[in-house]
Amino acid sequence: MKKIYLQKPIHLIQSTAGRLPVYIMLVGFAFIFLLPFLYMLSNSLKSPIDLYDTTVKWLPHHITFQNFKSAVFVLDYWNRLKTSLIVTILAVFGQVLSCSFIAYGFARFRFKFRDVLFLLVLFSVIVPPQTLIIPSYINFSKMNMLGTFLPVIVPCFFGMGLNGAIFIFIFRQFYKGLPTDLEDAATIDGCGFLETFWKIIVPTSQTSLLVVFILSFIWHWNDFFEPSMYLIDVSKGTLTMYLEIMETPIAMQKYMDQYTIAVKMACTLLTILPVIIMYILLNRRFIRGIEHSGLAN
């Protein structure tokens, strides 16, 4: 039989009226967070007429996709995209693998000098990279790695690279929050430490893996400082490096007539498009969170 309420149950009243301020706040902040993307999109669709028309602010009157065509040409898009993808994917793979592994050592085992070494890990992330860039350059030239992307990729497999220490720190904090019961049980059953790591820790820490994967991907994708230091021939560079080159006087002169704000925004949008796609693809899993984690497993 259907339940008949004389009055709306209290929890329903609370959930609609009581939460209205929450929604208003969230929508307001969400708008601020969406702004940069709306701005890029709106500007990249503007035709030259719209650009000079001061009454056109957000909604272009004459929508054009010509800007994207120019952007693809100016950026040498498809070749750069390929380079960017290869470099980023290798680096991210290395970092997720090595940082989760290393962090487990710091989070779960007691050994001599552990805290000193962890301090050293933090050290390496606090030192402004600009301080170390010249000696690093010399170091990589001794290893014959200059002129390639190896200085960006190889350190990632050793828990270093761009913000590697931050990822070790992220993993460590998450591991430390996990209850040890499962691992203890595994140890009692005679499971080796490596096996425990692969079979228990990796599956249960999916959220942190995903967080690190996404962050590492985004940071490597957007980084131009290090690759442009080590890669001498910039014409083989990544998309983001190209975007930076567009700001130099030489490029400005070369593409002066084509490089309007609209094209510029089209370029930026095209540059971060793969990141956006990656995010949309992973979003579902990311949002679902770690329903299958911890002791529930």
Next chain:
Amino acid sequence: MKKVSAKFSLEKRKAIAGWGFISPWIIGFALFLAYPFIKSISMSFSKITDISTLDSVFVGFNNFLYAFTVDINFLPMFLKTVTSTLIWTPVIVIFSLFIAVLINGKIRGKAIFKSIFFLPVLLGNGFVLKQLLDMGITGTNGIITIPESFYQITGSLVGDIILNFIGQLTVILWKSCIQIVLFLAALQSVPEPLYESARVDAASEWVIFWKITLPMISPIVLLNCIYTLIDFFRDISNPIVGYIIQNGVKSLNYSYGAAMGWIYFLFIFVVVITVFAGMRKLIFYGGEK
């Protein structure tokens, strides 16, 4: 079932396993960081005589003294960076925790909000964001425009101050995405039974937050505090970082750049260690015995 070797105690085996797990980092450190570290420190204590071979002579603390006593640019930039970091870090951490708790609550459209609040991270710290900032957030070509009538009400001076503040706040909000995500991940990993048993005991949501949620996510609070500090200090748009690049990379003044870098580093290090030490007692690690 494997045989547990009788030679080593569990304690000992764990220590060896620990070294094994962190060994990639040690190798990496020896290969990629040890030399730059040492070289950079030695550079900061010397004066380079030949730029191509980096030959140098030892000059003691000269570079460091120069930064504090002669260079009129260094100290003001340094102090400006420090104050803005110390002011904005708590704001960001509290704001992002607040948003994360809101999103994690019982609301509709959870997935949409979660997705949106992460979006600015996609811009990274890199060039895309820089270009947007160059446009000026509240400028004429900027992202936020305020109607003319606003100026008429406030007067141009006050109007500018408010606009400036809004602009700064917007950037700050964009910078809190990663913290929001980390908090969300932490909030989701708090075991549900804890909440259930608290609710059975008729604890209010407010009490539950302070007694259960906050202690359970405290490792991530620490992580976020440290992350925010570091993120702020290392930001390329910081005047002091720009100044270090200018000296240490672009104008080939390597040793002075290195010296400033290490002064800056030492300061950040002291701040980070203070935060670590200060929060040590407040942090609850679920996995620690």
